[in-house]
Amino acid sequence: MAFLKVQGLTKSFGGLMAIRDVDLELQQGQILGLIGPNGSGKTTLLNLITGFLKPNAGTVHFMGENITGLPRFKVSQRGIARTFQLTKAFLDFTALENVMVGRVYGQQPAKNLAQAAEESLEILDRVDLLDKAHVKARNLTLMQRKRLELARALATKPRLLLLDEFMSGLNPGETEDAMQLIRQIRDSQVTLIVVEHIVKAIVGLSDRVVVLNMGEKIAEGTPVQVCEDPHVIECYLGKAVCLK
Amino acid sequence: MSAKRITVLALVVAVVAVLAALPLFVKKDSTINLACLVLLYVALASSWNILGGYAGQTNLGHAAFFGLGTLVARFTWLGGWPLWAALLAGACVPVIFALIIGAPAFRLKGAYFAIGTLALAQVLYVTVANKWPLITSLPARYLATYRLMPRYYLFLAVAVFTVGVAYFLVKSRLGLGLMAVREEEDAAESLGVSGLRHKLLAFGVSAFLAGLAGGAFAFYHVGYYPQFPFSPAWTFDTMMAVYIGGTGTVVGPIIGAVFYVLVKELLALKVVEAHLIIFGILFILVVLFLPGGLLEAWSKIRSALGSRAKSRKAALPAG
Numbered sequence: 001m002a003f004l005k006v007q008g009l010t011k012s013f014g015g016l017m018a019i020r021d022v023d024l025e026l027q028q029g030q031i032l033g034l035i036g037p038n039g040s041g042k043t044t045l046l047n048l049i050t051g052f053l054k055p056n057a058g059t060v061h062f063m064g065e066n067i068t069g070l071p072r073f074k075v076s077q078r079g080i081a082r083t084f085q086l087t088k089a090f091l092d093f094t095a096l097e098n099v100m101v102g103r104v105y106g107q108q109p110a111k112n113l114a115q116a117a118e119e120s121l122e123i124l125d126r127v128d129l130l131d132k133a134h135v136k137a138r139n140l141t142l143m144q145r146k147r148l149e150l151a152r153a154l155a156t157k158p159r160l161l162l163l164d165e166f167m168s169g170l171n172p173g174e175t176e177d178a179m180q181l182i183r184q185i186r187d188s189q190v191t192l193i194v195v196e197h198i199v200k201a202i203v204g205l206s207d208r209v210v211v212l213n214m215g216e217k218i219a220e221g222t223p224v225q226v227c228e229d230p231h232v233i234e235c236y237l238g239k240a241v242c243l244k
Numbered sequence: 245m246s247a248k249r250i251t252v253l254a255l256v257v258a259v260v261a262v263l264a265a266l267p268l269f270v271k272k273d274s275t276i277n278l279a280c281l282v283l284l285y286v287a288l289a290s291s292w293n294i295l296g297g298y299a300g301q302t303n304l305g306h307a308a309f310f311g312l313g314t315l316v317a318r319f320t321w322l323g324g325w326p327l328w329a330a331l332l333a334g335a336c337v338p339v340i341f342a343l344i345i346g347a348p349a350f351r352l353k354g355a356y357f358a359i360g361t362l363a364l365a366q367v368l369y370v371t372v373a374n375k376w377p378l379i380t381s382l383p384a385r386y387l388a389t390y391r392l393m394p395r396y397y398l399f400l401a402v403a404v405f406t407v408g409v410a411y412f413l414v415k416s417r418l419g420l421g422l423m424a425v426r427e428e429e430d431a432a433e434s435l436g437v438s439g440l441r442h443k444l445l446a447f448g449v450s451a452f453l454a455g456l457a458g459g460a461f462a463f464y465h466v467g468y469y470p471q472f473p474f475s476p477a478w479t480f481d482t483m484m485a486v487y488i489g490g491t492g493t494v495v496g497p498i499i500g501a502v503f504y505v506l507v508k509e510l511l512a513l514k515v516v517e518a519h520l521i522i523f524g525i526l527f528i529l530v531v532l533f534l535p536g537g538l539l540e541a542w543s544k545i546r547s548a549l550g551s552r553a554k555s556r557k558a559a560l561p562a563g
Contacts, residue, residue: 073438073439076436081434089428089431093427105417
């Protein structure tokens with residue numbers, strides 16, 4: 001049984017087909033890389049899986065259960081967490097309070113707020129934000145906010161975590177750190193879908209890669225297979241990057 | 245328990261004790277009446293703040309819930325129900341109303357929600373005025389035994405209860421979810437928080453407390469037109485008190501209500517109708533320059549004084 005199974009998913013906005021008949025299968029413990037040019041439908045696909053958008057057709061099964069069209073907070077309660085491309089921190093909350101929301105409303109919730117705070121501090125430590133625990137989110141830098149969002153998503157103790165361009169805007173050194181962090185998350189029994197523009201990161205991280213273009217899946221396979229796929233090279237990557 | 249919490253607790257006990265003892269050394273009815281008004285506004289402001297401040301949903305129809313509370317409590321009480329039952333009914337009916345209109349109203353966001361609640365309150369205002377055009381006065385047998393003290397203590401109890409509910413709600417898991425929805429609903433939902441359920445909860449609690457205040461008003465007032473408590477002025481006075489004190493805090497609405505009612509009484513005596521203009525300007529100034537209200541002003545002053553004290557210390561020669 002597939003851990004996550006997407007079948008024939010379709011979403012249009014007016015006349016624009018944002019996602020057309022996409023199939024996707026994901027095994028537990030894997031990292032799936034999702035790439036594609038701007039406007040190819042990556043974020044839309046994440047929104048469809050997490051209940052932020054309702055599909056026009058198609059189904060999403062998670063751990064054998066149909067979660068198509070479920071309200072987004074219920075999708076979260078099933079164990080699917082996400083981050084946002086444009087960060088959505090609770091700006092007037094401290095970093096600690098941000099994470100506590102996930103700890104209180106997520107899987108195996110904390111018994112009381114004191115326990116939630118304690119566990120949230122551990123999670124902040126994991127993403128290297130412990131020293132910012134009592135700083136308001138509005139006073140964090142963009143990079144810190146991204147890590148805060150990751151911490152908040154982890155605080156719900158998800159089985160599946162969807163990262164939307166978590167590494168965009170990072171310099172090479174930071175990218176290396178972020179990749180390390182994502183591998184650690186995978187090793188803690190969390191399955192991941194990673195949407196990313198940085199091909200090097202996707203190739204380095206993913207067990208499998210899916211390529212979207214104009215809302216359709218044009219290639220799928222191991223990172224090496226995908227990079228050698230003529231369709232992908234033609235529409236998106238460019239030879240030089242692939243063969244490096 | 246930390247030292248700060250003990251201080252706060254002692255302060256709360258002291259304030260409530262002074263208020264409870266007030267009638268012992270204040271004998272003038274006009275002063276007690278003013279105190280009743282202050283307590284009523286503390287209750288109204290704190291109850292509005294649960295939805296408006298913590299959940300971030302601007303309700304321009306608070307008077308409707310207050311009004312429903314007065315209407316139900318007044319007629320059931322005068323109809324022979326015991327006072328406690330009338331008060332409870334007056335608090336529960338607004339909750340039902342809030343839950344019925346909440347589900348569709350919360351599909352509206354921001355300004356549209358505000359306008360929707362205002363329209364609804366106006367509809368009720370006009371309807372009540374048409375349905376019950378006559379003044380409701382206490383019958384002679386009630387008037388003969390009318391005493392101010394029980395009214396005062398009822399207002400005190402309602403105000404303390406309302407602030408207490410607000411405090412414990414805010415410190416709870418639900419309070420955290422409520423504020424998360426206010427801050428960023430998408431993110432809150434992505435963490436498993438239902439925006440609609442939390443907003444409905446806040447709306448229900450807010451309506452219950454407003455209805456309870458309405459019941460106290462119905463018990464207190466000798467004679468008034470039934471539509472009077474539905475007047476939008478109740479909503480706007482309440483909101484003014486919350487904004488002046490500081491939204492989204494437990495203490496803000498209390499400070500705001502005390503400040504607003506006392507200054508308004510003073511100004512109404514001195515400059516009569518012009519006090520409306522003064523408060524209108526004050527409201528605009530607060531929203532523009534002091535969105536955190538008097539509480540924000542206080543913390544700004546304190547941090548300014550603190551940093552000055554620090555820099556003075558730093559300027560002193562070492563040793």
